[in-house]
Amino acid sequence: MTGTRLLMRAVTMIFGSLLFSVGLEIFLVPNNIIDGGITGISIIFSHLFGIPIGVFLLVLNIPFLFLGYKQIGKTFALSTLFSVVVMSIGTTLLHPVKPLTDVPLLATVFGGVCLGVGVGLVIRAGGSLDGSEIVAILVSKRMPFSVGEIVMFINVFILGSAGFVFDWNSAMYSLIAYFIAFKMIDVTIEGIDQSKSVWIISDKYQEIGEALTYRLGRGVTFLHGEGAFTGDGKKVIFIVITRLEEAKLKSIVEEKDSSAFVAIGNIHDVMGGRFKKKDIH
Structure with missing residues (x-):
């Protein structure tokens, strides 16, 4: 891989990770709206224990990277680790920033878009921002379920937890944000003019x-x-x-x-x- 191409990948992963951080700290987290996967768990833990979300994003993702190292390869693991570290730093720096809106619907839409585009850019650059997919890959080898089915089960459980931790309005907004992010990932990876x-x-x-x-x-x-x-x-x-x-x-x-x-x-x-x-x- 040439130096220029490596630099472009790094810049793309940095931009995607920071955009993801904006979606979390500027839109979703201040309005008690969560995402799926490790990110959702990190938001819930941050709310319960009063510790910055960036700490949980880093701590909870790293074990899964080591766990799936042999399954996903060295390059992907390092790219994912780099993106997660940037995301963790980004959320920590943005935490004191005042949110752009306190209207839940607006926060849901714009937060979901930021998350989806951010994840899509990181995936296009060869990395990932969430360790739950690694778990799904490992579990699917031992159970009669596809990776997509396992990820969906994990996320439904996590998003539903928002109803108990926050309120059921937050849980429903979280489902909408997750759906928007999911669609934006596809658009970012495949392009509008597919x-x-x-x-x-x-x-x-x-x-x-x-x-x-x-x-x-x-x-x-x-x-x-x-x-x-x-x-x-x-x-x-x-x-x-x-x-x-x-x-x-x-x-x-x-x-x-x-x-x-x-x-x-x-x-x-x-x-x-x-x-x-x-x-x-």
Whole structure:
């Protein structure tokens, strides 16, 4: 990894961690709204024992990093440790700052956005801000549940605890904040203009390919396929588009061959090749 790339990763993790800290100390914590995972537990403990949340964020996350070291790898563990330390320092420095709003709904929305974007940036840089996912990975190896199901169970329990520690309004606001943060993580990682991969099988592959190239300005690749039942050779059209171009692609394919088989999938990242639109004159 080059020095420039390493520096960019570090800057991204620092910015994401500090943005996460802003979401906590400027919006959520002052309004008794919590997040899921280790962060939620840290907020509850901070409220109960009167100790700064940054201390619990660091202390509670570190054991899970050591626990999952062999499972997640050295680079990921160090990146996560770095991000957690920055987040802990950020929350400590921001703790004396006056919150921007005391309206729970506003705090929920803007706090959730800050948390989600912050976590998304750290994940894109190769780290994490919460050890609960590591726990879920380890537990899933010994129980018939997926990582996502275990994380959801943990977070429902933690978010529900806000009702007993604070009040049930806080618990419901916490659920909303968690949902907003969850969606913002996806948007940050995948981008608003999400890329999609498309496979098209049609006897009119040449016409469809030319139309897609001309009207969408995207590069098209013909793959060789074979029908499993008939054994007939097939041409498969492969193309990568943005989410906003999906409707236009379907319209083009429908126009050329209404019986064509079309499969569309989401892509998180596109690198190399000729993904940028071509200028068609």
